[in-house]
Amino acid sequence: MKELRHATIDWAGKQGYGVAIVDPAVVDAAVAENAARHRRGEIADALFQTYLSSHPDSLRAAKPWVSAVLVFSMPSPAQQVTFRTKGRAFKATIPPTYADDAPPKAGLAERLAAPSGPLQGWRVEPVRIPLKNVATRTGLVTYGRNNVTYSGKLGSYHRLVAVATDADLGGAAQAGQVALSVEPARTLAPECEGCGVCLAVCPTGAINEDRFVVHAERCLTFHNEKTDPWEPWLKPAFHNCLVGCMVCQDGCPRNAGALSFLESPAEFSEEETECLLASAGRGIPAGDPVWNRVVAKIQQIGxxxxxxxxGRNLAALLQAGK
Ligand code: B12
Ligand code: SF4
Ligand code: SF4
Structure with missing residues (x-):
């Protein structure tokens, strides 16, 4: 059991990942905390139903084979993509955790269980859990005032990924570090004390003095990831990325020097950019060869x-002049 545990931690370190190994009961405590916050109105219903309601109350009851959950923190770069419009080039940013969605995250379970992986012969599967909540309970990462988590030198530019396994890894052997209570005592990171930059710069007021939990239904990301028409209060000037938002991480002192960029060959020609812009509002033109090229490039950039x-987001970015 000890050897398997050490081999897994060692493997993660060689890949440049941090890892925490937790008992499924820790996941249940995090799910219960989110449910309590939803009941108290701290998590808007639309957000809870979209992202959080599918987490089972008891992971062991839902997946009786699970003996441990592994949460990984992986470096995550941003990406810049070039669009050409009206004779000029325009670079748009894709924040970390979007651009690199495919390679490190997909296939993690397979790599762990592969003959060269530490969990060869064991069952290993991706699992949906409240990642920040679980990872902060273990000490793997810490919350910032912006509600994003920080991981040493990576700052907040890391992604969290979880897998479940039936391997006997000792469960919550780090019990000293793991908080099982529904709402564990949490302290603000020392860097956040007296800082408040993220709170001041958030364009939508989603980070607010009235409570620690972000008003996620105000977050630009919540709106620009979905197809609903823009809310009237969402001003064009708020937009800063092709999807998502970087503002509360960008100016954060804990992120100084931490942002890296993927080398991106992706470039949309004038014709492709116009096609993408035209797709906004009038739906996706089925069978259009230019649109097919656009879709292939969208997939290529993750x-x-x-x-x-x-298309709608790019139009807003161009209008914002960013
Ligand atoms: C729903 C969701 C969203 C929603 C809601 C965001 C939110 N803050 O909840 C929307 C669409 C808005 C969103 C936006 C973003 N997201 Co998001 N999102 C998620 C998702 C699916 C669930 C998060 C969740 O559980 N929310 C519920 C809330 C209540 O939980 P919480 O944020 O952990 O809040 C805790 C604290 O507030 C704490 N708390 C309460 N009081 C106090 C007091 C103190 C002192 C302290 C310290 C803590 C504390 O208690 C809460 C838990 O109950 C996860 C993936 C996953 N499966 O976990 C990704 C995830 C959290 N998102 C991620 C990212 C990167 C983002 C964006 C930065 C993307 C972007 N560039 O635009 C933004 C950041 C917005 C922000 N400032 O939070 C990453 C975070 C990685 C990291 N470095 O931490 C995740 C983990 C995805 C991933 N696989 O990497 N996201
Ligand atoms: S900007 Fe300041 S308050 Fe916000 S997360 Fe970073 S250090 Fe903390
Ligand atoms: S991602 Fe943007 S809108 Fe959302 S909380 Fe951060 S700064 Fe505010």
Missing amino acids: LGGYESVL
Whole structure:
């Protein structure tokens, strides 16, 4: 059991990942905390139903084979993509955790269980859990005032990924570090004390003095990831990325020097950019060869699934002049 645990931690370190190994009961405590916050109105119903309601109350009851959950923190770069419009080039940013969705995240379970992986012969599967909540309970990462988590030198530019396994890894052997109570005592990171930059710069007021939990239904990301028409209060000047938002991480002192960029060959020609912009508002033109090229490039830059919002978002970015 100890050897398997050490081999897994060692493997993660060699890949440049941090890892925490937790008992499924820790996941249940995090799910219960979110449910309590939803009941108290701290998590808007639309957000809870979209992202959080599918988490089972008891992971062991839902998946009786699970003996441990592994949460990984992986470096995550941003990406810049060039669009050409009206004779000029325009670079748009894709924040970390979008651009690199495919390679490190997909296939993690397979790599762990592969003959060269530490969990060869064991069952290993991706699992949906409240990642920040679980990872902060273990000490792997810490919350910032912006509600994003920080991981040492990576700052907040890391992604969290979880897998479940039946391997006997000792469960919550780090029990000293793991908080099982529904709402564990949490302290603000020392860097956040007296800082408040994220709170001051958030364009939508989603980070607010009235409570620690972000008003996620105000967050620009919540709106520009979905197809609903823009809310009237969402001003064009708020937009700063092709999808998502970087503002509360960008100016954060804990992120100084931490942002890296993927080398991106992706470039949309004038014709492709116009086609993408035209897709906004009038739906996706089925069978259009230019649109097919646009879709292939969207997939190449790791944004497959966001085809129906990118034209609208790009138009807003161009209007904002960013
Ligand atoms: C729903 C969701 C969203 C929603 C809601 C965001 C939110 N803050 O909840 C929307 C669409 C708005 C969103 C936006 C973003 N997201 Co998001 N999102 C998620 C998702 C699916 C669930 C998060 C969740 O559980 N929310 C519920 C809330 C209540 O939980 P919480 O944020 O952890 O809040 C805790 C604290 O407030 C704490 N708390 C309460 N009081 C106090 C007091 C103190 C002192 C302290 C310290 C803590 C504390 O208690 C709460 C838990 O109950 C996760 C993936 C996953 N499966 O976990 C990704 C995830 C959290 N998102 C991620 C990212 C990167 C983002 C964006 C930065 C993307 C972007 N560039 O635009 C923004 C950041 C917005 C922000 N400032 O939070 C990453 C975060 C990685 C990291 N470095 O931490 C995740 C983990 C995805 C991933 N796989 O990497 N996201
Ligand atoms: S900007 Fe300041 S308050 Fe906000 S997360 Fe960073 S250090 Fe903390
Ligand atoms: S991602 Fe943007 S809109 Fe959302 S909380 Fe951060 S700064 Fe505010």
